[in-house]
Amino acid sequence: MHAYRSHNCGELRIERAGGETRLSGWVNRVRDHGGLLFIDLRDHYGVTQIVADPDSPAFKVAETLRSEWVVRVDGKVRPRPAGTENRELPTGLVEVFANAIEVLSQAAELPLPVFGDTEYPEDIRLKYRFLDLRRERIHKNIMKRGEIIDSLRRRMKDQGFFEFQTPILTASSPEGARDFLVPSRMHPGKFYALPQAPQQFKQLIMMSGFDRYFQIAPCFRDEDARADRSPGEFYQLDIEMSFVTQDDVFNAVEPVLRGVFEEFGGGLPVTQKFPKIAFRDAIRKYGSDKPDLRNPIEMQAVTEHFAGSGFKVFAGMIAADPKVEVWAIPAPKGGSRAFCDRMNSWAQQQGQPGLGYIFWRQLPPGGPPIPGVALGGSGARPTVAEESTDQARMAIFGPRLEAAGPIAKNIGPDRTEAIRNGLGLEDGDACFFVAGQPAKFYKFAGDARNKVGEELNLTAKDRFEFCWIVDFPMYEWNEEEKKIDFSHNPFSMPQGGLKALETKDPLDILAYQYDIVCNGTELSSGAIRNHRPDIMKRAFDIAGYPESVLLEKFGGMYRAFQFGAPPHGGIAPGVDRIVMLLCGEQNLREVVLFPMNQQAEDLLMGAPSEVTPKQLRELHIRLNLPEA
DSSP states (O other): OOSSOSSOTTTOOGGGTTSEEEEEEEEEEEEEETTEEEEEEEETTEEEEEEEOTTSTTHHHHHHOOTTOEEEEEEEEEEOOTTOOOTTSTTTTEEEEEEEEEEEEOOOOOSSOSSSOOOOOHHHHHHTHHHHTTSHHHHHHHHHHHHHHHHHHHHHHHTTOEEOOOOSSBOOOSSSSBOEEEEOSSSTTOEEEEOSOSHHHHHHHHHTTOOEEEEEEEEEEBOOOBTTBOSEEEEEEEEEEESOOHHHHHHHHHHHHHHHHHHHSTTOOBOSSOOEEEHHHHHHHHSSSSOOTTSOOOOEEOHHHHTTSSOHHHHHHHHHOTTOEEEEEEETTOOOHHHHHHHHHHHHHTTOSOOEEEEEEEESSOOSOOTTOOOOOOSSSOOHHHHHHHHHHHHHHOOEEEEESHHHHHHOHHHHHHHHHHHTOOTTOEEEEEEEOHHHHHHHHHHHHHHHHHHTTOSOSSOBOEEEEEOOBSEEEETTTTEEEESSOTTBOBTTHHHHHHHSOGGGOBBSEEEEEETTEEEEEEEEBOOOHHHHHHHHHHTTOOHHHHHHHHHHHHHHHTTOOOOEEEEOOBHHHHHHHHTTOSSGGGGSSSOOOTTSOBTTTTBSOOOOHHHHHHTTOOOOOOOO
């Protein structure tokens, strides 16, 4: 028999009953039932119940066992007694009666429990990540991550993509976030950079004549942590294709993501044809360029209904500034003063002055006289004829709705009715309003839309809703530096090419840039690339980068453009975020093996750490630390 196991802890079935087995694993927990000991033995594959009674030669050792000790068990497989089966476990119909137990390794007192799923502070979990990873939920997440990556890789290869590896040590780039720098010992005073993405390399692969590239690529960015972004490093499904249009990229990526989400999404519906939403429309309808389409609420501009109205706050803003708009956030079934006041309080907690609202409620039936029908309503109990009159009136005129709230009183019934009709609202519905310059308030409006969807249970939780966000602006105004700057990706092809760059206001130029979004999470950015040096030179010039900067920072790629570059484009969906969604988690920490904390510290390995004076001398580096 093998030194440690003849079977793993997830393998034994009723067919093995009567046979001998040897198992090794961790003691998940020990239960003492009046002298009869039950030990749940766990390994990577599953859990098997071990039994020891006072007559067993293993009993004395079994009495000493504690959680997370590593043991080897020899014993006989037998059916569990009737009524004690556990059909939720694959091994739940059998147990092993122990005749020998050897302790292979003892465990000290645990800083966090492994059995169960109790939430523990982040610093404890990350310092003892090897224990955290033993917990069933986290362990399954990491295994699922591996399966998802295998599926992504298989699906890419099935579409004719080839996997390549690009360098980890490369040149610093001014794009995106801060670089992680690596000092060069052989070239004093010079530094490598860890790649923020394989962007330039994958474009160079296309210029080298390879047609379809992909890579499960590590990326490194020195930026603050977020729930959906790990500090330091992350992985992405990096893709590039030659001789393609934007739609060709979409047609290649959609089946890969749709297939993976159908395979690992637990049977939840997945968008079959991803809709395309222009960036401008996404901002106006959803207040975000990563909208959660599970929420059916769409915002609308209702500025004309407040211009010149009795609601002086909004009317005055509109009269004073032509850029001011009023946006409406419909709230179906939110038509109660309690809910509206709660949303107003929430807005104030977000640092806003408040959140104006109107809600509609039904009044008793009414309306103009119906020819040939006498009006009832003397105040006494209605007669049969009067009830029939009310029913007839309802059939012709519908329910009478009253608009309530301070705004409704100020703008009057005609304007409130126009707003209601425009938004398709009914009895029991409400509407919230934000006003100002959209560029300054759209994010808050989007947050309010999300809040309404959550509070009113309008946001579906049982589906994966994808979309493409397209037509991003090529440039934006950098208020801090008072200059035009790239808004997304400097290597993108502007829509309209060189002519657009030479004739249009830069802030009006759109780019062939696109994002893919799922359930309000941005999974990826991509673009059709700028493959012509004349267009690239002009595009960078508009953003204040002369040709010398192109040569210095992007010389390899810029020179490659001079020797015949194919039209090409690509995208890079984030692997960590895909896994997070498919595991139903809210934080990337739950799907990454050894994550850093929010301060970009590896508490397990103690990184970043100080280095020795000798190492610094070898690198010709002298520290100039800030004063404490």
